[in-house]
Amino acid sequence: MILRYTRDHEWIRVEGNIGTVGISDYAQQQLGDVVFVELPEPDREVRKGEQAAVVESVKAASEVYAPVSGRVIEANDRLVGEPELVNRDPEGEGWFFRLELADAGELDGLMDAEAYRAYVESLD
Amino acid sequence: MSDLATTPLHALHRELGARTVPFAGYAMPLQYEGIVAEHRWCRAHAALFDVSHMGQLRLRGAAAARALERLVPADLEGLAVGRGRYTVLTNAHGGVVDDLIVGRDGADTFFLVVNAARKTADLAHLRAHLPAEVTLKTLFAERALLALQGPEAEAVLRELLPGVEALFFMDAAWFTWEGVALRVSRSGYTGEDGFELSVPAEAAETLARRLLADPRVRPAGLGARDTLRLEAGLCLYGHELDEDTTPVEAGLAWSIGRRRREAGDFLGAEVILRQLREGPPRRLVGLRPEGRAPLREGAPLRHRGTPVGRVTSGAFGPTVGGPVALGHVRADLAAPDTLLESELRGRPLAVRVVPLPFVPHRYRRRGARP
Numbered sequence: 001m002i003l004r005y006t007r008d009h010e011w012i013r014v015e016g017n018i019g020t021v022g023i024s025d026y027a028q029q030q031l032g033d034v035v036f037v038e039l040p041e042p043d044r045e046v047r048k049g050e051q052a053a054v055v056e057s058v059k060a061a062s063e064v065y066a067p068v069s070g071r072v073i074e075a076n077d078r079l080v081g082e083p084e085l086v087n088r089d090p091e092g093e094g095w096f097f098r099l100e101l102a103d104a105g106e107l108d109g110l111m112d113a114e115a116y117r118a119y120v121e122s123l124d
Numbered sequence: 125m126s127d128l129a130t131t132p133l134h135a136l137h138r139e140l141g142a143r144t145v146p147f148a149g150y151a152m153p154l155q156y157e158g159i160v161a162e163h164r165w166c167r168a169h170a171a172l173f174d175v176s177h178m179g180q181l182r183l184r185g186a187a188a189a190r191a192l193e194r195l196v197p198a199d200l201e202g203l204a205v206g207r208g209r210y211t212v213l214t215n216a217h218g219g220v221v222d223d224l225i226v227g228r229d230g231a232d233t234f235f236l237v238v239n240a241a242r243k244t245a246d247l248a249h250l251r252a253h254l255p256a257e258v259t260l261k262t263l264f265a266e267r268a269l270l271a272l273q274g275p276e277a278e279a280v281l282r283e284l285l286p287g288v289e290a291l292f293f294m295d296a297a298w299f300t301w302e303g304v305a306l307r308v309s310r311s312g313y314t315g316e317d318g319f320e321l322s323v324p325a326e327a328a329e330t331l332a333r334r335l336l337a338d339p340r341v342r343p344a345g346l347g348a349r350d351t352l353r354l355e356a357g358l359c360l361y362g363h364e365l366d367e368d369t370t371p372v373e374a375g376l377a378w379s380i381g382r383r384r385r386e387a388g389d390f391l392g393a394e395v396i397l398r399q400l401r402e403g404p405p406r407r408l409v410g411l412r413p414e415g416r417a418p419l420r421e422g423a424p425l426r427h428r429g430t431p432v433g434r435v436t437s438g439a440f441g442p443t444v445g446g447p448v449a450l451g452h453v454r455a456d457l458a459a460p461d462t463l464l465e466s467e468l469r470g471r472p473l474a475v476r477v478v479p480l481p482f483v484p485h486r487y488r489r490r491g492a493r494p
Binding site for chain 1: 154155158159160161347350351416417418420439440442447469
């Protein structure tokens with residue numbers, strides 16, 4: 001299992017060739033109460049850095065980008081009825097979508113948990 | 125944020141864990157616990173807001189009422205001492221320089237509370253139009269302003285200031301609290317019953333701590349203030365109101381005094397009176413977008429493909445439990461239940477015109493007088 005983070009505060013957990021994507025705890029704190037999530041359709045091909053989902057808090061909308069390229073295989077439909085899961089468990093039950101990686105080599109450019117923690121600290 | 129001004133409660137906000145944002149040149153608390161929790165607390169209990177960034181001014185002079193009436197369409201000569209009124213400063217073409225509360229503290233003394241972002245514009249406007257015998261004193265640095273809002277506000281405040289329970293909506297009175305002169309107005313910006321407390325800057329933190337010591341009171345930030353006022357259908361300057369929007373278009377015709385309509389003796393009266401007679405070209409409406417995604421400010425409004433207006437404020441309404449918005453729309457399409465279209469991230473979205481407010485006001489109004 002590999003866990004990686006992007007500078008835009010998405011995380012991706014990779015097992016085999018499948019990656020699960022969500023937003024980090026820091027991101028959900030910054031957003032505040034999440035009230036709506038727009039998820040990608042299964043089978044959609046996304047490229048690394050492309051907008052794949054939208055998360056709306058009370059105050060504002062934010063885009064969620066694909067950390068790596070791939071084909072979406074599943075979206076977390078629970079978020080449609082319970083968008084607050086993103087706040088409650090951002091790196092667990094509040095995941096957004098799963099994708100089949102096109103190129104596992106793209107993970108190399110992302111941060112591991114330690115590097116991401118240091119990155120977040122540098123922002124505050 | 126080093127070039128931002130701070131309010132006398134800045135240290136307290138930090139201690140309470142507020143996330144601050146720049147607003148009108150001030151570092152202001154956006155939220156503490158979270159916007160939704162603070163919003164709900166205000167509707168159920170009592171929320172304390174720091175609104176010290178707003179401009180407080182005292183206007184004094186013989187015939188001050190008459191002088192100020194040249195600049196606002198409200199009836200001020202008929203305003204009793206101890207009463208306040210919501211009104212707008214109008215410009216020569218009927219647009220709004222700012223919206224404000226004017227309270228009458230004496231026969232020739234008025235207490236004004238204006239928007240933070242409009243202080244400079246308001247001062248220039250007032251100084252340009254008021255006669256020399258009316259003096260204007262800004263209390264910007266001298267006084268802080270706290271808003272205690274919610275159904276438990278009265279029960280909390282009367283323990284500190286016995287007598288506040290006698291005030292009705294838009295009444296104001298001066299109280300002495302631990303040797304400090306407080307101006308208490310039964311008003312607010314949430315749609316709930318509540319009070320606004322003008323307090324000398326140096327006593328603001330002590331007062332805020334005393335209020336927060338009551339378990340019925342929790343701090344709330346600008347985020348909740350915005351969702352509360354939006355659900356209450358209240359205008360926010362720079363969104364629903366600006367120099368090119370008349371009070372008639374903004375749904376504020378109710379604030380224009382009858383005597384003032386007959387006399388037409390205020391700035392911009394020609395345009396405003398014509399709109400009262402013939403109807404304005406556009407009106408402020410409440411909007412409910414379909415689904416759960418909030419529609420934001422600037423979103424277009426169309427009717428059968430024709431542009432007919434735009435969204436002026438939009439958010440998720442925690443009490444409504446869904447997205448709510450305000451917008452300006454062509455006047456013939458302003459009736460409740462009119463169906464409009466908007467656009468969200470490139471896709472069409474159905475929007476329904478609904479009556480305002482989204483959440484009923486719960487002001488403690490003076491009963492019908494005999």
